[in-house]
Amino acid sequence: MRKLISLQLNELNFNYIQKYVADGHLPEFKKLFSTHGFVPTKSEDIHELANPWIQWPTVHSGLDYEEHGVFRLGDILKTNQELIYEVLERNGLTVAAICPFNAANNTERAAFFVPDPWTRTPFSGPKSLKLLYNAVCQAANEYANRRISPRSMVLLVFGALGNFQGTSVSHYLRQMLNYYGKNKVWYRALICDRLLGDAFITQWKRFQPDFSTLFLNGGAHLQHHYLFSSKNYAGPRTNPEWHVPQGEDPLLDILCVYDTIIGELAHLAGKYDIRLLIMTALSQAPHERVTYYYRLKNQGAFLDRIGIDYVSTYRLMTEDFVITFQDEASARRAHRILESVCSFDCEPIFYKETGDSPIRTQATIPNLFHIENRGSDLYLQLRPVNQVVSPSMKVRSGDVIMEDFDALVDLAQFKNTHHVGEGYLSDNTFDPHNLPSEIPLKNVFNIILNHFGISRLAMKETGGSQLHKEAIT
Numbered sequence: 001m002r003k004l005i006s007l008q009l010n011e012l013n014f015n016y017i018q019k020y021v022a023d024g025h026l027p028e029f030k031k032l033f034s035t036h037g038f039v040p041t042k043s044e045d046i047h048e049l050a051n052p053w054i055q056w057p058t059v060h061s062g063l064d065y066e067e068h069g070v071f072r073l074g075d076i077l078k079t080n081q082e083l084i085y086e087v088l089e090r091n092g093l094t095v096a097a098i099c100p101f102n103a104a105n106n107t108e109r110a111a112f113f114v115p116d117p118w119t120r121t122p123f124s125g126p127k128s129l130k131l132l133y134n135a136v137c138q139a140a141n142e143y144a145n146r147r148i149s150p151r152s153m154v155l156l157v158f159g160a161l162g163n164f165q166g167t168s169v170s171h172y173l174r175q176m177l178n179y180y181g182k183n184k185v186w187y188r189a190l191i192c193d194r195l196l197g198d199a200f201i202t203q204w205k206r207f208q209p210d211f212s213t214l215f216l217n218g219g220a221h222l223q224h225h226y227l228f229s230s231k232n233y234a235g236p237r238t239n240p241e242w243h244v245p246q247g248e249d250p251l252l253d254i255l256c257v258y259d260t261i262i263g264e265l266a267h268l269a270g271k272y273d274i275r276l277l278i279m280t281a282l283s284q285a286p287h288e289r290v291t292y293y294y295r296l297k298n299q300g301a302f303l304d305r306i307g308i309d310y311v312s313t314y315r316l317m318t319e320d321f322v323i324t325f326q327d328e329a330s331a332r333r334a335h336r337i338l339e340s341v342c343s344f345d346c347e348p349i350f351y352k353e354t355g356d357s358p359i360r361t362q363a364t365i366p367n368l369f370h371i372e373n374r375g376s377d378l379y380l381q382l383r384p385v386n387q388v389v390s391p392s393m394k395v396r397s398g399d400v401i402m403e404d405f406d407a408l409v410d411l412a413q414f415k416n417t418h419h420v421g422e423g424y425l426s427d428n429t430f431d432p433h434n435l436p437s438e439i440p441l442k443n444v445f446n447i448i449l450n451h452f453g454i455s456r457l458a459m460k461e462t463g464g465s466q467l468h469k470e471a472i473t
Contacts (some may be wrong), residue, residue, distance in 0.1 A: 001210065002275055003272065003275070004210070004277065004452070005275070005277070006212070007277070007278045008059075008214065008279055009279070009280050010052055010217045010220040011052060011220035011283055011284050013283045014033075014424045017029050020232060028262040035432065038425060040438045041281065042441060043064070043281070043421045043442075044421055047418075050282060050420055050421040052102070052281060053070070053101070053102045057070040058281075058441050059279070059281055059445065060076075060103050061081045062084075062445025062446060064441075068081050072379055073119065074119050074120065076103060082106075083103055083106070084211070085103070085211075088448075088452060089109065093452060094109070094111055095212065096112045096209040097112070097114065097214075098112070098196055098200045098215065099136075101119075101215050103115070112129055113125060114132075114199075116215065117141070118140070126162070128162025129159075129162075131155070131158050132159030136196065138152040141315060159195070164202070165201060168198050184253075186254075187253070189218030190253060190254050193254065196216060197261040208272070210452070216261075218257075219255065222254050223284050223417050225250070226416060227251060229244045229251070237288060237416070240414070275428060276427070277427050279424065281441060283420055285420045286416065287415045289386075291415035292386070293318055293385075293413040293414075294319060294409040295409060296321070306337060306338075306398075307337065307397075308334045310324065310334065318412050318413060319384070320380060320381040320382075321379075322377055325376050328375050328376050331375065331376055335373050335378060337397060338369050338371055338380065338397075339369075340397055341367055341368050341397045342395070343368070343396075367383075368382060369383065389405065389406050389409060393405045425439055425444065
């Protein structure tokens with residue numbers, strides 16, 4: 001049976017890629033688009049649901065948000081949803097994944113399953129991949145810093161040893177020179193995604209699984225941070241010089257990495273007769289007003305400072321983190337304390353975003369955090385701001401006054417884009433002259449099942465959640 005690889009390029013905008021192709025860049029994307037074309041995918045229209053931690057579970061499960069109910073990164077672990085990996089495995093197929101976004105590893109014999117850095121689910125695979133996984137997790141946790149720490153770089157080097165391709169050495173040397181020698185901080189995303197691409201191809205050749213996925217997030221990250229620096233952005237916004245030097249184009253830099261990976265996967269597909277799906281799930285649109293996101297440098301130290309007793313805390317992607325407690329009563333007590341944390345002079349420095357239209361009404365509430373009580377744990381976000389946090393900003397919680405708040409946070413993002421529900425799908429079985437106008441995102445699940453000849457009846461007979469049975473009937 002023909003094997004299938006899904007390359008998941010999170011939130012990339014194919015319309016920007018087409019402009020770069022027209023300018024003479026990205027030859028592999030050009031070949032892909034001219035030979036097979038691409039189709040828009042459609043997910044929920046509601047702004048709050050157009051998020052990758054919601055829509056990639058839709059891809060993995062074949063269920064839309066109303067059916068799978070996963071709203072936050074990591075919340076897939078609180079469900080019993082059966083994902084594509086388990087479904088295929090139960091039907092006798094071998095599966096593998098690197099960084100599937102917001103996906104639980106419930107496989108029993110995956111060739112390899114490397115979780116994304118934010119979802120606390122088991123790792124499966126060889127030791128060399130585990131080293132790389134640990135390194136990528138460490139680097140992801142440090143992304144709000146201006147540099148990857150020496151320790152993380154050492155971990156990345158050791159993790160790469162059993163996974164990189166010899167042909168990539170020159171790529172790494174150039175990327176390291178730009179990162180350290182020319183202070184192009186966005187090159188850490190290029191290095192990490194290049195390593196993940198190498199690891200996937202190396203391990204795929206070793207195990208040759210029937211179905212496998214590679215998820216890369218660096219492009220989404222750089223679009224969010226640097227789209228205004230793209231020569232193909234035609235809007236009025238610009239990035240500050242301190243954020244990215246004039247004349248640099250970080251988006252093109254990472255698209256060149258992806259172009260190389262697509263070429264390597266296309267070569268692999270030709271050699272082994274592989275079906276190759278390339279998809280984005282979502283895309284991004286320019287964010288046309290000034291918004292800064294900050295994250296606490298050490299959320300545990302901050303919680304200790306304001307007197308919150310907790311069991312554990314862990315970061316998610318940007319400004320958000322989770323605090324776990326012994327019981328619901330402890331979580332409620334902590335919630336009350338956190339609700340009182342505000343700017344010292346009670347000015348509404350932090351505002352609540354209600355959408356992504358250019359016109360907003362700034363909230364008059366002064367508290368710093370958006371808080372969701374989820375029983376025995378709390379989900380928190382530092383609210384975005386419309387100005388740089390100044391050294392004079394003071395924060396208080398009851399009688400505790402912090403005059404050094406700017407030293408407690410890192411700038412996580414100067415927002416260039418927001419999410420939109422349209423994504424893209426390209427398939428090396430597509431005829432570019434005979435394409436549908438769009439594909440519902442949840443249907444990608446059935447496209448994969450159909451490829452392997454798994455019928456709806458067979459799906460019912462082999463089990464799965466009731467929602468799965470209803471969704472494919």
